[in-house]
Amino acid sequence: MSSSSRGILEKYWGFPEFKGSQEKIIDAVLDGHDVLALLPTGGGKSLCYQVPALAKAGICIVVSPLIALIQDQVNSLKKRGIKAIALVGGISFDEMNDLLDNCLYGNYKFLYLSPERLQQEIVRERIQQMDVNLLAIDEAHCISQWGNDFRPAYLNCSILRELAPGTPMIALTATATQQVAHDIVDNLQMKEALVVKDSFSRENIAYKVLWVEDKRYRLKELCLQNSKSAIIYVRSRRLAEETAQFLNQNGCNSTFFHGGITQKEKKKRLAEWMDNVVKTMVATNAFGMGVDKPDVGLVVHYQIPD
Numbered sequence: 001m002s003s004s005s006r007g008i009l010e011k012y013w014g015f016p017e018f019k020g021s022q023e024k025i026i027d028a029v030l031d032g033h034d035v036l037a038l039l040p041t042g043g044g045k046s047l048c049y050q051v052p053a054l055a056k057a058g059i060c061i062v063v064s065p066l067i068a069l070i071q072d073q074v075n076s077l078k079k080r081g082i083k084a085i086a087l088v089g090g091i092s093f094d095e096m097n098d099l100l101d102n103c104l105y106g107n108y109k110f111l112y113l114s115p116e117r118l119q120q121e122i123v124r125e126r127i128q129q130m131d132v133n134l135l136a137i138d139e140a141h142c143i144s145q146w147g148n149d150f151r152p153a154y155l156n157c158s159i160l161r162e163l164a165p166g167t168p169m170i171a172l173t174a175t176a177t178q179q180v181a182h183d184i185v186d187n188l189q190m191k192e193a194l195v196v197k198d199s200f201s202r203e204n205i206a207y208k209v210l211w212v213e214d215k216r217y218r219l220k221e222l223c224l225q226n227s228k229s230a231i232i233y234v235r236s237r238r239l240a241e242e243t244a245q246f247l248n249q250n251g252c253n254s255t256f257f258h259g260g261i262t263q264k265e266k267k268k269r270l271a272e273w274m275d276n277v278v279k280t281m282v283a284t285n286a287f288g289m290g291v292d293k294p295d296v297g298l299v300v301h302y303q304i305p306d
Contacts, residue, residue: 005030008054009047012080019044020198025170026052029134034190035170036140036181038197045172046073046292049136053110054082058133059103061164062112063157065139065149066288067263068270070112076292077110084110087117090263100126115142115153124163132164137188139288140171144183148175148306149285154187161189174200216246219300223252223280228297229273230280235303237284243302244282257283 005026009015018026022044025037029052039045053060064070070086077084085099085108103111104126111130117123141147142154160169171184185193212218223230232247234240237258244256255269255278272278274293281287285305 004055005051008051012054012082013047018047021196022048022051025194025196028194028196029168029170030055032168034168034188034193036176036184036190036193036195037170037172038176038181038195039172039174040198040200040202041174042202043174043198045138045174048172049134049170050077050082050110053134053136056133058131059108060110060134060136061127061130061132061160062110062136062138063115063118063154063160064112065114065142065151065154066286067114067266068257068286068291069138069288070114071267071270072274072291074110074112082110083108084112087111087113087123088263089114093122097122103130115151115157118156118159119153124159127160127163130164132167135160135164135167135169137169137171137184139173140184140188141173141175141180143171143187144176144180146177146179146183147173158187158189215302216243219243219302220247220250220252222298222300223247223254224250226298228295229276229293230298230300231287231296232280232282232300232302233287233305234282234284235305239302240282240284244280247280247282252280253278254280254282257281257287259284259286 009018020043025035025048028035037045037048049060067088070088074084074086085103087096087099102108137157142149142151144150169188169190171188181195210218232243234243237260240256240258244254247254255272257269273281
């Protein structure tokens with residue numbers, strides 16, 4: 001199985017070898033085991049379900065919490081010639097019906113959806129009709145009230161066990177204490193799950209806490225000094241808009257992203273940042289922390305996060 005997995009990895013992603021525990025996780029999934037993968041951000045979590053899903057007939061159901069993350073993953077797969085669909089907010093019933101039909105009859109390999117979608121009867125009915133080869137729960141720490149991003153709708157992910165019985169499940173996160181890991185395994189009804197944890201040490205990242213009297217001035221300095229892409233995290237929608245406006249007025253090409261803007265605007269702003277039309281993204285946690293962009297040189301939490 002490993003040689004087949006490596007072939008898929010090289011064909012679609014251009015890498016000759018896996019890193020860390022990726023291969024161990026993929027082999028376990030291909031053998032039909034449930035897996036909890038605790039890998040650092042940037043550790044290649046998505047490949048741990050994308051590669052085995054491509055190695056088997058059928059479609060992979062991926063539950064993910066944030067539109068930006070879903071859109072990023074789907075766009076990335078499409079660029080590689082892999083058929084993927086996202087059920088995001090703002091689509092009509094007819095459009096959703098058509099997308100689900102495509103999953104059934106269009107040889108699609110991935111269906112990405114938010115946990116809230118599992119509450120819709122039409123989605124549950126169609127998943128039961130699909131040839132599901134793998135269930136993937138991304139950002140799985142959202143299941144646990146002990147996690148730092150608890151999201152009640154994630155508690156319903158276990159319904160996938162009824163909709164696709166006998167299908168292996170992989171849960172992935174970069175944030176899990178022992179208590180959170182136990183909650184994930186318990187809630188998702190994982191049986192004899194393989195738990196894999198890689199080192200979270202990142203030698204290429206420096207972490208600093210800055211004490212300053214004028215935060216805005218220091219933020220402007222940091223953004224002007226940084227030649228790469230940047231993300232500024234704030235804790236309110238209003239501050240996201242005000243900070244982006246301040247940076248733009250001071251020569252830092254910026255935009256903002258939060259849960260209050262339309263789906264169309266979210267897609268547009270994400271694309272502008274990904275394509276380097278805009279250098280700095282000022283965002284609430286609605287933007288997520290797992291968007292795959294290799295040239296981010298600065299991440300600032302303007303306010304201490306929860």
